[in-house]
Amino acid sequence: MAEPLTQKVTTFLWYESGAEEAARYYVSLLPDSRIVDVARFGDEIGGSEGGAAVVRFTLGGVEYQAFDGGPGHPFTWAASLVVLCEDQEEVDRLWEALIADGGAPSQCGWLSDRWGLSWQIVPRVLLELQAGPDRARARRVNEAMLQMGKLDIAGLLAAAEAGQPA
Structure with missing residues (x-):
């Protein structure tokens, strides 16, 4: 079961692709940072099977969410x-x-x-x-x-x- 969000408001980042890779890189750079959860795409959601749908992570203790949403929203x-x-x-x-x-x-x-x-x-x-x-x-x-x-x-x-x- 996924860990619940603790902040009422979080920043949601739309990536064309690479959201999980980006989040893992960011948490490697800053103390008090970690990957909280990765929800994967399945056939029912669309996208590539097994690709990251939403990555929840913290940077310096602040919660973020990242999404592999595809092109069109840089x-x-x-x-x-x-x-x-x-x-x-x-x-x-x-x-x-x-x-x-x-x-x-x-x-x-x-x-x-x-x-x-x-x-x-x-x-x-x-x-x-x-x-x-x-x-x-x-x-x-x-x-x-x-x-x-x-x-x-x-x-x-x-x-x-x-x-x-x-």
């Missing part, structure tokens, strides 16, 4: 998964893993993985640098971020400190 940049990273090592590791094998880097920490799903790989310090009463500092950080693909913590910190008295 992912767009309008929705993305945001991962807050603790350090540059984590940013680098996730960035490289998610653009591997056909993913594509973009600007400001955004990328799309090989299945077309959009991600934002964001160092937590960026949010701290953008917050606070010093709006000139936040503006410098945002200007630096807009020039980056993969976000670079040292560059963001340098922008934050630029123009500060020595």
Whole structure:
């Protein structure tokens, strides 16, 4: 018997194909992540016999569902998964893993993985640098971020400190 969902609202991701492969890859990248359940297609549902119909998984403790729905509904940049990273090592590791094998880097920490799903790989310090009463500092950080693909913590910190008295 399948484990029940625990969240009232979950994100449902429509893949052309490869939902199970994608989910297994994602859970390998993030702690507190796992495959919860895989419902398989049968003749009564359609699709390929034994192929994944719905994959339930968690990423960082958050529940998701993925579906091999076929073509016609590609992912767009309008929705993305945001991962807050603790350090540059984590940013680098996730960035490289998610653009591997056909993913594509973009600007400001955004990328799309090989299945077309959009991600934002964001160092937590960026949010701290953008917050606070010093709006000139936040503006410098945002200007630096807009020039980056993969976000670079040292560059963001340098922008934050630029123009500060020595």
